Amino acid sequence: MFLCRSDELSEGRYREFTTEVDGETVFLVATRHRGEPRAWYNVCPHQGRALNFAPDRFLTDDDGHLVCCAHGAVFEPDRGRCISGPCRNAELKAVVLSESDGEIRVSA
Numbered sequence: 001m002f003l004c005r006s007d008e009l010s011e012g013r014y015r016e017f018t019t020e021v022d023g024e025t026v027f028l029v030a031t032r033h034r035g036e037p038r039a040w041y042n043v044c045p046h047q048g049r050a051l052n053f054a055p056d057r058f059l060t061d062d063d064g065h066l067v068c069c070a071h072g073a074v075f076e077p078d079r080g081r082c083i084s085g086p087c088r089n090a091e092l093k094a095v096v097l098s099e100s101d102g103e104i105r106v107s108a
């Protein structure tokens with residue numbers, strides 16, 4: 001399933017997307033980390049809230065980590081693991097992406 005054009009994801013910036021996985025509409029947060037596109041369900045493991053504070057607007061810290069707007073959980077952009085905050089060591093649920101011909105697609 002098409003997610004976005006390659007140039008829509010850049011290092012250190014988190015974007016909100018809606019797409020389909022297995023026939024269901026899902027809400028994702030995506031970024032690019034060390035050149036690779038990454039995406040997770042936009043659901044904080046702490047209380048199940050969306051991570052963003054406004055449409056397509058996410059908080060980050062000075063090191064480029066994603067910060068949940070609700071209670072400040074901090075997630076690293078590699079595996080989506082919480083490194084600080086109320087759900088420390090929990091992980092965002094990842095989706096598998098593929099990138100080719102200037103497009104990023106959800107694989108599974």
Ligand code: FES
Pocket residue numbers: 044045046047048049068069070071072073085086
């Ligand atoms: S819901 Fe994300 S830190 Fe509480």
